[in-house]
Amino acid sequence: MITLHKVNKWYGQYHALKSVSAEVAPGSVVVVCGPSGSGKSTLIRTINRLEPIGDGQILVNGDDVHAAKGREINRIRSHIGFVFQQFNLFPHLSVLDNVAIAPVRILGLSWHEARERARALLTRVGLAQRIDRYPHHLSGGQQQRVAIARALAMKPPVMLFDEPTSALDPEMVGEVLQVMQSLAAEGMTMICVTHEMGFAREVASEVWFMDHGEIIETGSPAEFFSAPRSERARKFLAEIRH
């Protein structure tokens, strides 16, 4: 479903992704973890081409993301849900219209149909009571749930999350993870950059550990957390457990 083949990425002289190859099967949930600056955000942002790559190939749903010409990339992106650390809701639109606008503009739904779809999704993430509010009226956890609903409104077959809970107050982390967990349970293909190890243990089908622009270890969460193979992974796990 998602294939990375020898992906290299440079920021100027800095080699941010070093010949990364990996594969995500349909319906699986990959958790990406690793120290700060290891290239997790860079990696996940190349998958929908928010970051260009130097060389290599990335296939999503059969589309070669970085070979797409002109407007083709917009169609490809519309099939890849993306959730940001900072939510990035549109502050000038109501919660309902934040979720409805993409189906209107990109899928050509009427506002009426799109708002129906948005209402259903917002109900599903537990925000049916907030649809007429504006984003700045909501807590961080609520905003992030709106952001997830906004991405889901395009009915993407895959969802990417870049540290969706790390900008949240601790008491709001749970409500967002719960939504992600229910998505996973429905068979959504997901890649999540996160340091929520509880979530990784329970939900992930696979953990990728990154350091210095490389995926240096992959495995099931059970293997990875109880018996990490690499020294760097052991050190990383020791640090996040304090």
Add this chain to the structure above:
Amino acid sequence: MLDILRDNWLLLLIGQYPNGPLGGLAMTLILAVCAIAAAFVLGTLIALARTSGIALLYWPATALVYVVRGLPPVMAVFWAYFALPVLIGRPIPGFWTLLTALILYESTYLSEIIRAGIQSLPKGQVEAAKALGFGYGRITCDIVLPQVYHTMLPSMVSQFVSTIKETSLGYIIAVQELTFAANQINSQLLTRPFEVFLILAVIYFLVCFTLTSAARFLERRVARQRNAPALKVQPA
């Protein structure tokens, strides 16, 4: 002084209309509204050209902005006065000359305000729209410009105030606006220039002060709505 006002208020307000051309404060406001409306559209296009990253659009737009901003507004009036008839091939009325000059001048100022707004928008906004599959045009119209216009509203009002003051340049090419009307009155009375021009000053002041106050009010409202510090309105 009140007698001057009593005898001439209609002239100051609407010129010789309906027996002659429209003028006075009405003409001043019509000119300013038309100029700012057109400059708003043109200024947006210039700002988009300057933020497009396309050299072929960036350089002409940037050159235009730098040249016009480096000149006093009266130069724009002169250029329009002498160059427009040559370009079009026939003489054009003073109203259109002045309007062209004001649009040219104001659009470069508005373009800078709009460009600053575009560039200060958090980059996550554009990224979120891209990630949903929006193209450049949609991102600009649905996400970027609505937010920019909203935060820029107070600056736009104060730019409107500048435009009102700049319409008085119409006097030098005999456009019948407010200053022209005051000067007509002064020519008739001959001996009372201080009073006539005090009246003129008060009228400009009242109109501009009201609008500047409105801009302050808007500025506070915008700041409250977005929960973010708004750009300060410069007294125009």
